[in-house]
Amino acid sequence: MEIVSKIINVDGFEARFTGYIRHNDESFRSNRIRPALLVLPGGGYQYTSVREAEPIALKFSAMGYQTFVLDYSCAPSGARYPVALNQAKTAMKMIRENAEIWHIDPKKVAVTGFSAGGHLAASLCCLFDEDSRPDAAVLCYPVITAEEAYTHRGSIENLSGESLEKVDKDFFSMETRVQKNTPPTFLWHTWQDGSVNVMNSLKYAEALKKEGIIAELHIFPFGGHGLSLSTDETGNEDGTGTVEECASWPELANRFLKQVM
Numbered sequence: 001m002e003i004v005s006k007i008i009n010v011d012g013f014e015a016r017f018t019g020y021i022r023h024n025d026e027s028f029r030s031n032r033i034r035p036a037l038l039v040l041p042g043g044g045y046q047y048t049s050v051r052e053a054e055p056i057a058l059k060f061s062a063m064g065y066q067t068f069v070l071d072y073s074c075a076p077s078g079a080r081y082p083v084a085l086n087q088a089k090t091a092m093k094m095i096r097e098n099a100e101i102w103h104i105d106p107k108k109v110a111v112t113g114f115s116a117g118g119h120l121a122a123s124l125c126c127l128f129d130e131d132s133r134p135d136a137a138v139l140c141y142p143v144i145t146a147e148e149a150y151t152h153r154g155s156i157e158n159l160s161g162e163s164l165e166k167v168d169k170d171f172f173s174m175e176t177r178v179q180k181n182t183p184p185t186f187l188w189h190t191w192q193d194g195s196v197n198v199m200n201s202l203k204y205a206e207a208l209k210k211e212g213i214i215a216e217l218h219i220f221p222f223g224g225h226g227l228s229l230s231t232d233e234t235g236n237e238d239g240t241g242t243v244e245e246c247a248s249w250p251e252l253a254n255r256f257l258k259q260v261m
Contacts, residue, residue, distance in 0.1 A: 001020060001021065001022055001061070002019075002023060003019065003020060004018065004102075005017070005019075006019075006094070008070070008087050008094070010086045010087045011079075011082075011083050013077060013078075013079045013087070015070055015073055015084075015091075016070075017068060017070055017094065018057075018068065018069045019067070020068070020069075021066055021103075022061060022066060023103075032103060033103055033105045034066050035066070035104070035109070036065060036066045036067070036068065036095050036102075036105075036108065036109045037057075037068070037109075037111070037112055037138075038067075038070060038091055038092060038095065038109070038110070038111045038134070039052070039060075039069045039070070039113075040070055040114070040118075040120045040121050041053045041056075041071070041113075041114055041117050042114035042115030042117040042141075042226065043115070043116055043117070044115070044116050044154045044155045044158060045075055045084070045119075045155050045158035045159045046075055046076065047076070048071045048074065048117070049228075051228045051241075052140075052228050052234075053069045053071070055229055055234050056112065056228070057069050059250050060112075060250065060254070066102050068091065070087060070091045072084040072087045072088060072120065073087060075158035075159070075161075080159065080161040081159050081161075084120050085124065085127065088111075088120055088121075088123075088124045089124065089128065089132035092111070092132040092134065108135055109134060110134055110138065110183075110257055111124055111125070111134040111137050111138070112137070112139070112140065113137075113138075113139055113140065114141065115140070115142065115152070115155070115195075115225065115226060116155040118142020119142055119143040119144060119155060119159070119174065121134075121137055121139055121142070122137070122144060122174040122204060124137075125174075125182050125183055126177035126178055126182050133183065134183050135260075136185070136186070136256075136257050136260050136261050138186045138187075138253045138257070139185060139187045140188055140249070141189045141193055141196055141200075141201070141226070141227070142187065142189075142200055142201060143155045144173065144174045144200035144201065144203055144204045145169075145175055145200055146169040146170075146171075146172040147169060147173060149199075150197040150199040150200060150203070151200075152195060152196045152200075159172065173203075174204060174207075175206070175207040178204070178207040178210075179211065180212070180213075182208065183213075184213060184214040184215065184260035185205075185214075185216075186215070186252070186257070187204065187205060187217045188219070188246075188253075189201040189220070190219070190220045190221070190222065190223035190224065190243070191219055191221050191222070192223060192224060193225045194225060195224070195226070201219070202217075202219075214260055216256045218249065218252060220243065222243055223243035223246050224241075226241065227241055227242075227243060227246050228241065229247060229250065230242055230246035230249070231247050
């Protein structure tokens with residue numbers, strides 16, 4: 001495996017783009033072309049979580065994907081909307097532009113996002129431009145709505161630079177931005193999530209259904225927010241962050257991606 005590290009400079013802000021590239025070899029299949037997955041960690045648009053970055057990339061790399069992590073610009077750097085979105089668009093284009101070098105099928109490039117990174121991934125799925133549309137998405141306990149009853153206030157305020165009361169809620173609510181070309185989407189959430197209400201995933205799934213877009217939604221009964229892989233690898237020192245049932249999500253998502261890409 002080769003690790004590729006690049007800096008994406010967009011709108012005067014820098015994001016780090018890290019690729020985990022699996023090489024072909026004549027001993028098994030020298031011409032193998034793989035799907036790709038762009039990973040967008042969470043962190044409330046305040047930071048990018050290491051627990052939702054490399055561990056995710058390595059998990060899906062083991063499943064046969066070329067994987068990439070984008071540590072996009074967040075609020076402390078002064079970055080506001082649409083800086084992170086433009087960085088994500090640039091990352092998607094970079095993956096496709098290097099498809100031949102990195103042994104990628106340019107028609108099988110998905111995105112996954114966690115929490116606020118899920119909001120960014122959903123934004124990419126709804127507000128894409130030429131060559132930046134993901135072919136599928138995996139949204140993990142995503143922030144979706146800016147509706148006061150269900151939103152994650154900190155994420156929307158960090159992204160917009162305004163108090164939630166002043167934010168254009170339809171503009172930042174991705175359930176209102178779904179279009180007919182929004183890609184097929186896998187979502188998972190926990191019923192008990194006390195940080196990002198499960199209604200975020202339900203609202204997005206409903207919007208996808210209205211547009212006739214294929215989706216798969218899993219709501220696990222137990223577990224808090226920010227579970228990542230929900231294994232010991234990404235669990236917290238106090239033993240939280242590990243829910244056995246939730247740990248099935250990567251395999252479920254992989255099955256979905258194989259069906260729709």
